[in-house]
Amino acid sequence: MTEILDISDASAKSQFVLYWGDMGGQWGVNRSVAQIHALLFLSVSPLNAEQISSELGIARSNVSNSLKELVGWKLIRRIPVPGDRREHFGAETDVWEMAMRIAQGRKEREIDPAISAISDCLEKAETEPEIHPEVLKRMQEMQAFLTTVDTWYGQMLNVPKSKLNLLMKMGNKVISLLTLTGKKSE
Amino acid sequence: MTEILDISDASAKSQFVLYWGDMGGQWGVNRSVAQIHALLFLSVSPLNAEQISSELGIARSNVSNSLKELVGWKLIRRIPVPGDRREHFGAETDVWEMAMRIAQGRKEREIDPAISAISDCLEKAETEPEIHPEVLKRMQEMQAFLTTVDTWYGQMLNVPKSKLNLLMKMGNKVISLLTLTGKKSE
């Protein structure tokens, strides 16, 4: 019924959706996608596209595309509702799981392509006799760094959430623990 | 002299600049900014705005704004060149340091505002007697999660690079080390 979220009834829930929506910009997803994600994250039961469309006041086609993107990130999934032929969607509600999915996506979209791009450059650089050694060195350091991060990312993504949680809660205590054995360098 | 990077002379260096430039899109900075950053990262000596402008074929004004943004991220800094009144710029070349600066910026731009936005929502939610308890719970979990990550981030940003490096290189070995004492949950 409501075509657009009414400001006067701005419940905590709709405020969350609105906030999340425009934070999406910072995070690299558009407002529609972020709003839909927020809405589904706070929905107790799965919603169909029509419900999302009317609840948020965004076009049906836009909802369709946005849902596809969110499915691509594995942040939501189709949830069949018995006796209803329309597709319903529900969000992953475990925040750690959510974060891991986003991390996975970012690794694939940001880190992996960077590594392969730099590999190309390095390959080329090594055939250039006139290249300044410092330039070569910097490229190599960047490559080494990205590879380390990539590997680490990959490993962390396979650590059970509970342990990750523990690890983070410990924070920098882990460092002291590590360096009990090691020497006090840097 | 060259107004624009010549494809035929696409050295490894300029290829790097080009790649880095359009990867910038993924990372949330525009092409100009990313290209300038790459150019400075690979420059052995600091460059002035005019050099950057002609080397990359982008407008002087654009260079000026982009430099300001990069300075804001602390990825480059002014480097005075004796006997030259023009401002010269040089990039941070330590890749770990670079990553920490970016992480710092992202924390400030992505995580911190998210936490404060959700705080607002939670505050409001707690005044709503009719709110679904599950909705409240999900908001709280999100808030708790972001706070944990934020704290962890803040701590990691103060860990010396060498130790961070060690930590990452160890990767998931850290987990086993941690859980030697702990119970086998999850």
Place this chain on the structure above:
DNA sequence: TAAAGAGTTCTGTAATTACAGAAATTACTA
């Protein structure tokens, strides 16, 4: 197998963002 429902893809427009070039400002120099 027609009709209606649900979902997707296409097409044009609105909004945003990136950018060049001009104008204005600031900092030197003589």
Place this chain on the structure above:
DNA sequence: TAGTAATTTCTGTAATTACAGAACTCTTTA
């Protein structure tokens, strides 16, 4: 302190991206 070099800010345009609504396709039901 006039003149010039260097830099920044302003203004309009180009390019990109987000989006609505229409057209289309596929699926189900009668």
